[in-house]
Amino acid sequence: MNNMRLTERAVQATDTKITARKVQVHYGASHAIKDVDIDILDKTVTAFIGPSGCGKSTFLRCLNRMNDTIAICRVEGAILLDGEDIYDKKVDPVQLRARVGMVFQKPNPFPKSIYDNVAYGPKIHGLVRNKAELDEVVESALRKAALWNEVKDRLNAPGTGLSGGQQQRLCIARAVATSPEVLLMDEPCSALDPIATAQVEELIDELRANFSVVIVTHSMQQAARVSQRTAFFHLGNLVEFGETGQIFTNPRDPRTESYITGRIG
Ligand SMILES: Nc1ncnc2c1ncn2[C@@H]1O[C@H](COP(=O)(O)OP(=O)(O)OP(=O)(O)O)[C@@H](O)[C@H]1O
Ligand SMILES: [Mg+2]
Secondary structure (H helix, E strand, C coil): CCHHHHHHCCCCCCCEEEEEEEEEEEECCEEEEEEEEEEEECCCEEEEECCCCCCHHHHHHHCCCHHHHCCCEEEEEEEEECCEECCCCCCCHHHHHHHEEEECCCCCCCCCEHHHHHHHHHHHCCCCCCHHHHHHHHHHHHHHCCCHHHHCCCCCCEHHHCCHHHHHHHHHHHHHCCCCCEEEEECCCCCCCHHHHHHHHHHHHHHCCCCEEEEECCCHHHHHHHCCEEEEEECCEEEEEEEHHHHHHCCCCHHHHHHHCCCCC
């Protein structure tokens, strides 16, 4: 871990973007998330770490109501975005997901062209006035995702024809194209090589100038490099949450310490 970098990126006083209180998630009879309270800050990268099956993806999906799409999944408790309950009946989940975008563990491009994958969101949400503006948004999103140079000559080719790592960067471009306020990333680099991983980490750092980013990662080096705050989950509980430097150098809970030193996981 590079402590110098952590110090440079010390947490700045920022507003709370998402507040979660007493969140419980059940899949049928199985209790996957237990009484989680967390405040996700604006303009900050928050990392979720913890052993496989501890509930990181489940909790992440609560933050943009992606669990609504899983029939046996039941979410209880309160989740507020800028102080407003995202589970309120008047909230349209599709609109919510434009504000709280998501990149999944497995790349899932639409069966459309590279261009249309990125253009889809800005078009349906009315973010552009004409084709020239749309072209600009598409190019800028592909550049941010470090994919532009590889695809600029084949924008009309199908997105599904790209390599796995390229497909993941396409999904990142698709997510940033709508300028979400919060970007949820579930192990976004697991299909990427070290060069693309470094590019995505750079992008995450740029994004936090404007957005709040929540990233699930199995790489503690990655969490230390990109995040200012880290949450450690274990068996559905949020065990410890704090400044990333503190979590990695001076964890307060023995379970966090065991995990970061490689004794559980
Ligand atoms: N769609 C689902 N239906 C039923 N149970 C589920 C479903 N998704 C997750 N679970 C269960 O919920 C618990 C938490 O899973 P989750 O995928 O959130 O863990 P995770 O921390 O993201 O793990 P990993 O690091 O392996 O991705 C696990 O016991 C898992 O089996
Ligand atoms: Mg997961």
